[in-house]
Amino acid sequence: MKVLNVYFLGTGTSQGIPVIGSNHSVCLSDDSKDKRLRVSVWVYSEDFSIVIDCGPDFRQQMLTSGCSQIDALLMTHEHADHTAGLDDIRPFYFKQGDIPIYAHNRVLENLERRFDYIFKNENKYPGTPSVITIEVKENGNFKIKNQLIEPINVMHGNLQVFGYKIGEFVYLTDVKTVEIAEINKIKECKVLVINCLREEPHHAHFNLEEALDFISLVQPKKTYLTHISHLFGFHEEIQKKLPENVFVAYDNLEILI
Numbered sequence: 001m002k003v004l005n006v007y008f009l010g011t012g013t014s015q016g017i018p019v020i021g022s023n024h025s026v027c028l029s030d031d032s033k034d035k036r037l038r039v040s041v042w043v044y045s046e047d048f049s050i051v052i053d054c055g056p057d058f059r060q061q062m063l064t065s066g067c068s069q070i071d072a073l074l075m076t077h078e079h080a081d082h083t084a085g086l087d088d089i090r091p092f093y094f095k096q097g098d099i100p101i102y103a104h105n106r107v108l109e110n111l112e113r114r115f116d117y118i119f120k121n122e123n124k125y126p127g128t129p130s131v132i133t134i135e136v137k138e139n140g141n142f143k144i145k146n147q148l149i150e151p152i153n154v155m156h157g158n159l160q161v162f163g164y165k166i167g168e169f170v171y172l173t174d175v176k177t178v179e180i181a182e183i184n185k186i187k188e189c190k191v192l193v194i195n196c197l198r199e200e201p202h203h204a205h206f207n208l209e210e211a212l213d214f215i216s217l218v219q220p221k222k223t224y225l226t227h228i229s230h231l232f233g234f235h236e237e238i239q240k241k242l243p244e245n246v247f248v249a250y251d252n253l254e255i256l257i
Helices: 058-065 086-096 105-114 180-186 208-218 235-240
Strands: 005-010 040-044 049-052 072-074 099-103 131-135 142-144 147-156 159-166 169-172 191-195 222-226 246-248 254-256
Touching: 005 058, 040 058, 040 169, 058 086, 086 099, 099 105, 099 142, 105 131, 147 169, 147 180, 180 208, 191 208, 208 222, 235 246
Parallel strands: 049 072, 072 099, 099 131, 169 191, 191 222, 222 246
Antiparallel strands: 005 040, 005 254, 040 049, 142 147, 147 159, 159 169
16 A cells, blocks of 8 residues: 655744744744744655645745655645745756646636746746646546545635645645535545644634534544644643644654555
């Protein structure tokens, strides 16, 4: 059976941890697990290498992880903490050629406005990367290097977001609500990754209570929490509050499925 490697490139919320200029105790922590770059994950096997989201910490994440090839870049949605690092795909472009980007059409249009110099086909500035855009549609499964990818439709407040199911691995971030039809697609998966911002309610993200309720519905074998705010507390203290099959993800954690 094919082994799936999942590398957590970043597990923080939009500001990361530490927050710039903050004197919050978590931001001052010496524990490396309390230092979180913007959320992203690298999923790879002997056959493929996929990165989900490309935030402002992308360059640092690629250097730290040792990722040297990207067969596809999957985007969950257009928010800056998930897309602002797009220009740093240049070394991959120089090595591989045009980089495939999979995303909702709305997200592709947003990226084309913000990074017009990447998406234009004529009179490109030398050294500018180029991409191949592939629209992801609800219920529209697709393959990357013979690996089936199933988009999972969720809501981030009022904004549609795609999560992705890759084999027995499910990655969902920036989730607030999920329809039952989408939940049924991921029930009893081996590993679920889900956002969990903090204990207090948030208008567009799961808090701890909501995340645990969602996990109870899905019934995965293991769950890892990501997209974590400094307001959630220290890594080790959060872990003590969780069921035995639920874990706090941290930057540079790597798991095998």
